[in-house]
Amino acid sequence: MAAEVLIIDDDTRLAAMLSDYLRSAGFTTRSAATGNSGLQEIARKAPDAVILDVMLPDHDGFEICRRIRAGSGLPILMLTAKGEETDRIVGLELGADDYLAKPFSPRELAARLKAILRRTQGSSSIAPMDILRFGRLEIDRGQRCVRLDGNERPMTGYQFALLVNMAENAGRVLSRERLMELTKGEELEAFDRSIDVHISRIRAAIETDPKHPRRIITLRGSGYIFARNQDESDR
Structure with a gap:
């Protein structure tokens, strides 16, 4: 079954572009334009991973990351402004699994998502009592x-x-x-x-x-x- 990714970003053109690329890479996608609607989507049906922009119209991505992490270990990849190292460090401290600075290559984003999912989903070859x-x-x-x-x-x-x-x-x-x-x-x-x-x-x-x-x-x-x-x- 294809992994489902929730994109939380108010840039609708970017979200649509990411959705198209990720679908071609074998994912399924959903989108939310605000932090609150993203949280509602997660509560309705948890995706396999979240792409979360730092800049959102209602709450910043850090607050949304904190709220997600308070309730689950859902994989989170944060999108930060180019060169903003502070944003990346704060995001990681709040529990994000990875970050990617804008502008970025959709191919790199898909590769990072796959790497996150491999880490979080684990390997079926691992014994339960290992x-x-x-x-x-x-x-x-x-x-x-x-x-x-x-x-x-x-x-x-x-x-x-x-x-x-x-x-x-x-x-x-x-x-x-x-x-x-x-x-x-x-x-x-x-x-x-x-x-x-x-x-x-x-x-x-x-x-x-x-x-x-x-x-x-x-x-x-x-x-x-x-x-x-x-x-x-x-x-």
């Missing part, structure tokens, strides 16, 4: 969730994929560039700060004290390392 355990922390690759002391911790699809890649390489130093390659499946520019924002959000979810992390350690100038031994119970 769980990585690190003391009090459990990373359930089958259910695609993270639990700390048995309690599920909130995380976006991208952040979950990033955490799995780090956990599967526990004890190894991974550069930011290598983490981006593993998680996105594509080469990104080395100065892209999105990886740091996502790791900060993961730490907030799984660390007892995010300011003094014991699970994801920063090695200045080298990258990150996911610790093998993290809790007293590991020793």
Whole structure:
């Protein structure tokens, strides 16, 4: 079944162009011209992913992203103004899975959507009980969730994929560039700060004290390392 994408953008010409291209790429689409109507569409029937513009007539995209993320892990790709790094960082901090700056290539947007959906939908080859355990922390690759002391911790699809890649390489130093390659499946520019924002959000979810992390350690100038031994119970 084709994945359905909800486009929330008040630029009706752009939305129509995206709809046409995404349909040719194998998606089905719906559109909403305001943040409120987008939320209503999601409540009526949740799509498989959302394309969300930052600039909307009733609410900004950040507020809509926050409202969506408060109720679901629905994949979100945000559209930001060209060169507005602050917009991208804020969007990621609020739970967006990815961002794309305008103007952009529809082909790149479709490729990013497919990458997001691959990460969030997972692979059917993963066994339901395939769980990585690190003391009090459990990373359930089958259910695609993270639990700390048995309690599920909130995380976006991208952040979950990033955490799995780090956990599967526990004890190894991974550069930011290598983490981006593993998680996105594509080469990104080395100065892209999105990886740091996502790791900060993961730490907030799984660390007892995010300011003094014991699970994801920063090695200045080298990258990150996911610790093998993290809790007293590991020793």
